[in-house]
Amino acid sequence: SAVISQKPSRDICQRGTSLTIQCQVDSQVTMMFWYRQQPGQSLTLIATANQGSEATYESGFVIDKFPISRPNLTFSTLTVSNMSPEDSSIYLCSVERRGQNTEAFFGQGTRLTVV
C-alpha cells in the first residue's frame, strides 16, 4: 500500500487568492495524479505530475490556473490560482502501485470553499 499525506484538509479562501495543496507519499513514485471531485460527483483528472518534467494537463485544465510542482519522487504541490467560487471542490492527490493488481491510492483530500 501507499500512505499519502495531503494538506490542508480543508480551507475557506477569498476569491482572487491562491491556495497551494501539498501531497507527501511515504515511498518514491514515478507519477502522481491530481483530481478534482465536486460533492456527489465523479473524480476528474486534472493533471499528471512527473518528477523532472512538466506536468501534463487534461483537457479543460491549464497550467496558469493549476500550476504543479514535483521537486522529487515523494512530493508534489497543486496550486489553485486566482480562485473563484466555481473552484470550490475537493482536490485529491493519487499514486498508483503496480503489482498483482494495479491500484490507485488517494490522499484524504482537500475540501476547498471559495467565498
Next chain:
Amino acid sequence: GQSLEQPSEVTAVEGAIVQINCTYQTSGFYGLSWYQQHDGGAPTFLSYNALDGLEETGRFSSFLSRSDSYGYLLLQELQMKDSASYFCAVRGYNFKFYFGSGTKLNVKP
C-alpha cells in the same frame, strides 16, 4: 476520449446481492478497477480486472468482458457499512485512471 457509464443509484436490503454495471469507451485499455468511497472519505481500492473473467475478493467480485467494453461489481451478503459510492475506473492511455460517474449504493435494514 474516455467515457464510463454506471447507474447513478441502487438500493438493496441487508443480506441481498447487488450488481453495479459499468460500460466504457476508452482510447487504450489496461484494466478496469472498482473503488469504494464513503461520504467525506477518500476512494479506496476494491478490485482490478486486466483480463476477461471474474475476480473474487471476499464478498466482492468483479467481472470484465473486454469485447463488450463492460464490467460489473457484485456485492454479496450486503451489510449496512456497504452504503457508499462505487466508482469504476479505466486505466487507459498513458496509464492514467479515468473514473465513472459513480453509483450510490443505499443498503436498507
